[in-house]
Amino acid sequence: MVKAQVNRGKRSSGLHLRIHRRELANGLILLAVRNRTAPTLAISCSLMVGRMEEAPEQAGISYLVGESLDEGTSKWTGDELASLVEGYGGSLVTTGSGAAIRMAAEDAGLAVKILSEVILRPTLPKDGVRRMRELALAEIQSERDEPRTVASISFQRLVYGEHPYGRPSKGSLETMAAITPAQCRNFHRKWYVPSRAIIAGSGDLDPQELLDLLEKAFGSWKDKKPKGPKVEEPRELDGILKENLIYPSNQVQVFLGHLGIKRTDPDFYKLLVMDHVLGSGPGFTSRISRKLRDEQGLAYTVGASITHSAGTERGMFSAYIGTSPGQEERAIQGFLREIKAIRKQAPSRKEMEDVKAYLTGSFVWALERNSNLARFLIRMERFQLGADYIERYPEIIRKVSAQDVREVAQKHLHPDRYVLLRLGP
Amino acid sequence: MILQPVFRRSLFQKKSPAKSKLPRLTRPVTKRVLDNGLKVFLIQVKELPVVSHWIWYSVGSRDERSGETGVSHFLEHMMFKGTKKYPKGSIDLITARLGGHNNAFTSSDYTAYYFNLKSDRFEEAMKIEASRMRDCLLDPKEFELEKKVVLEELQRGEDDPWGSLFQAVEAAAYVVHPYHHPVIGWKEDLERLTRDRMRDYYRRHYAPNRASLVLAGDFKQKDAMALVEKHFGKIPAGGEARGEVLHEPRQRGERRVVVRSPAKVPRLGVAWRGCTVNDADDVLLDVINCLLSLGKSSRLYQQLVKGKEIASYAQSYNESRMDAGLFWVIAEPKPGVEPECLEEALLGEVERLKAEGPSAAELARIKKAVLTSFYFQMETVSDQAQRVGQYETIVKGGVRALEGYPERLRSVRPREIKEAMRKYFEEDQRTLGWSLPEGE
Structure with missing residues (x-):
């Protein structure tokens, strides 16, 4: 559970999160915590996949693959999947870098099954991918009506230049329109691998039980070591x-x-x-x-x-x-x-004191809500922040x-x- | 369902308001009323050492008179600009130093202020709210400066193609009821608004007898009540009782509006006159809303986005309010699809549900989905406090009214859905708006 122990007098956050971690033979990292606040469960699967893995002429393909993951799997059609998730009152979001599912905690088995289907065995069917591509094209056009979005995309292009982050995640109308379902299937086969994935769950469920469910569903996921396009570091500007x-x-x-x-x-x-x-x-x-x-x-x-x-x-x-x-x-x-x-x-002494008080004191809010907690666990793992990160954090900030x-x-x-x-x- | 509040600070922007209702508050709510009329609600949740502190005023843009539109929301901004005890900027600074968060928002029906703080320091929120209840300075210089910020907020809203369409449809759907005007107000009213007029408004509407205090989190009930009494008990009752507003007469024919804008993508918004929050029909409109647009298995997605492939986006909302609200269906045509074609198909889907009603299986699925979705709204103390405050402020019978919701939902039959469709989704009762590109 999100056990909140108040250790006054100690120079730690006073918060302790009991994180259960398991590393599978295929390189996949699984994380789980118990949170009893509500009878719910959230599981996130985050993959190191995105613009960095795209060839420039296929800009937007990671987005399109993500959007199409729930268009059908080896077990269910897209419609069956939607009826199943929504019929249980859950929600499933698939994105260019993975998927996240929320369900009642009692339906954990089904939640894990669905998550594994969309990550491991999406069929990326021709018709589904085509429809998702057309929706992406419509969205690119719709975003052009939002001044802040247009400005932000242009700003990123100027800051990053040729680097993949200079391109919007949906690519352009031209690149998106040219992506084929076959290319999507290849992209998925190549990049959706366990060594690039972290899965984290939080909810009112025994964490070991959750890890067992996840291991059973994802244990046979075969790892490859895909090599991506060589990407040069973005170039610094030399003027304005x-x-x-x-x-x-x-x-x-x-x-x-x-x-x-x-x-x-x-x-x-x-x-x-x-x-x-x-x-x-x-x-x-x-x-x-x-x-x-x-x-x-x-x-x-x-x-x-x-x-x-x-x-x-x-x-x-x-x-x-x-x-x-x-x-x-x-x-x-x-x-x-x-x-x-x-x-x-x-900065003045007072500014420093105020900011440090805020940063150290506000940490607790990251631990509210299962979906936030799951994402937090993934960040801790991804950036190697250490199992004692929550305890150490206040000291790190105080030392600045x-x-x-x-x-x-x-x-x-x-x-x-x-x-x-x-x-x- | 929850209304569209206007925040002092922008939060994550969704395309739409979110659903907010729960079948049963599994955690008990204790209610107390102080002698001055302040209603107090306590919800104990012990998982994390945090407390969410909310004050709800039963005032919103619905209570504004002609010439003062936008004053409720503008006043909410001014509550951060200095009170007798808390100079400008200090409320944010104190909150930050305590490692907490605060914000505020205004809707047509209420104004709410919240603090999320660690449980060993929530008394500070009470001190601040007690001071804001009667002692906001409304400093003339700050008033003029903040007016500029609010006008920027208004302009920002006008740059949002959906925002300007919603505003035009609402203004057409309500002719005499104050829901006619936007929460942010009309630009000229804001420009002309004086500090004295705002002060009068503040005096009329901000008083303990017009407020509900909701506390959710890890605290001892007895201690919390003692603190409430200490900080709010001496504030005298005051202001005026919440006034009556003009009833909107029955609409006698479809209304249509077109907004020409620089936006290149056409956008469609259709609004039918709906019901009040917790009206016996509210749950039926909630179910209809989910039948139409909850996820990829819903009717609008299946028929318009997937089947006919004429919409790139389609969504519905049951926006029930203190007085009868609107039921919205909104959509964007796919590139190359004629607006008329989308309009016909979208209205056709509504007609189909009216004629056929849902199948038993479809209805069962939606009921389960609605019930489970309420659990997700229990994950934070802030969510729980918000729900109670909202109901207490705008629903007759307050939060207790929520207790019957799950039973009511379970009892819904396909026949009732058909009847509600016939009652609410009449052509003469709808206002249909298009946002279309300029010069086309």
Whole structure:
């Protein structure tokens, strides 16, 4: 269970999560925790599959395979699968990097069976894949009506250049339209392998029982060691790259930023503290939201972060605002002023205390809701955070000094080389 | 079902409001009423050392008079801009220092404020809410600054192609009832709104006798009640009783609206006049909603997205409210499909359900699905507190009304669904809106 022990006086989070872990012979990692809050269960299967594994001319294929996983399996047709899941009051979501299922805890056996079917034995039928491809094409067109999405896609393209992360996850109308069901089946065969997968479950069920069910269902999954396209690291900018997109919206969308860090970067926690001082604190506590929203009334939505997008590949530092035309210059100057300030001077003692109190104290909320817990377990495993991560976390944060924040800001924020994307009338 | 609240800070944006109702509160709710009229609800959940603290005011855009639309939501923003005890910015800062979260939202029928905190420190939320209940400063300078933020929020909403369509359909579906106007308000009303008018509104509607406090989580009931008494007990009752609003007369004929926008994809929204939350028919409309669009086995997906392949997206919502709400069906045509073609097929699906009703097997599946889905809403203390607060604020009989829901759901027969379809889904009772590209 999510056992919450309060150990006052000890310099740990006071929270303890009993994680049950099993590594199968095929390389698959299984994780489970018990949570008695509600008679429910959530299981997530996360695969290291995505844009990095795609050839540029097949951009969008990982998305399409993910969307098509529940279009039929060796045991069930797509309709049978939908009736089954929905008839039990559950939900099944399949994505470009795996699948997640929620059911009543008493239906755990069925939940595991369904999850294993869609991950291991999808038929990716011709007609189902074609329909999913057409829906993806429709969605690409529909997204063009959303100014923030259009701006965000363009910003990523400029930040990452030729790197796969420069492409939207659905690819383009051209690449998506050209993907065939046969290519999808090949992609699935090649990349859906146990050594790239982590499965985690949380719910009101004996964790060992859940692990047994998962081992039985996924134990015979054969591993291969697929070799992917060689991907070069994304290139750093050497100056300021500006793009202005004319778009008939009321507000102007502004993204300012550059390449960021991987989740495993040793500076991650220092940057996490920096983020909360600079642009992603809760409410309007961080400098950018306080100044641009609270003090100047420039926006409803504004913020900045470098750690938020940190993953297996380098993420981005990005500052965002949606504001009325004519105000964007003030906002951009505001971003740059704050970026320069945090590079120049260490945060005040009070800022550091406030941010640390928030980061250490708010950890407990990641442990609410089974689906969040399952994702949390996967992150812990994926980034090798260690079984005692929850206990160690407060100490990691407490050790970050104001001087550290200034140093990592100097190292990772670049007010002289960035992408500036403006979209609006 | 839950209404579409407008948040002070944007949260994860779904295309639609989420369903929120539960057959039975498996955890008992204790109710107390203070002498000043404040209703208090306590729900004990011990799994994690956390507490969710909510204050619900029985006021929303439904209570706004002509010329002051948007004031409920704007006032909710101002509650973070300083009270006698808590200067601007301090509420967020205190919450952060305590490792917690707070936010607030406004709908047509209520305004809610919440804090999620560790269980050893939830008293701070009570101190803050007690101060906000009567002592919000509404500083004139802050008022003008925040007005700019709210106007940005309004513009952001107008850039959302669905948002502007929903607004146009609602405005056409309600002619005299205040659901006619959007929660965020009309732009000119907001621009003209004065600080004094907001202060009057605050005085009229914010008082202990207009509020419900809900606490869910790990606390001792006796201690919690003592804290409530300590912080809220001395606040005098005040304000006005919640006023009556104009009833919307029966609609006498289909209404159609077209919104021309820069968006390139056409979007269709059809709204039929629905019922109030917890009306005897509400559960029937919930079932109809699921028959139409719960997952890939639902009728709209099977027929429009899959079978005929004319929609790229189709969804329905039973948006029951304090006064009769709307039942929505919305859809996007697949590229190349004529809007008329989608409209005809979508209305055809509604007619088919009206004519045939659901099969026994289909209905049984939906009932099980609806019941199980309620369990997922018990996974956090915040969800549990929210459900109680919502019902207490807008449903006659309050949260107890929920207790009969599972039985009522179990008893639903196919014949009742057909009858409800005939009653609610009349052509003369619907408002149909299209968002279409400019210049086409």
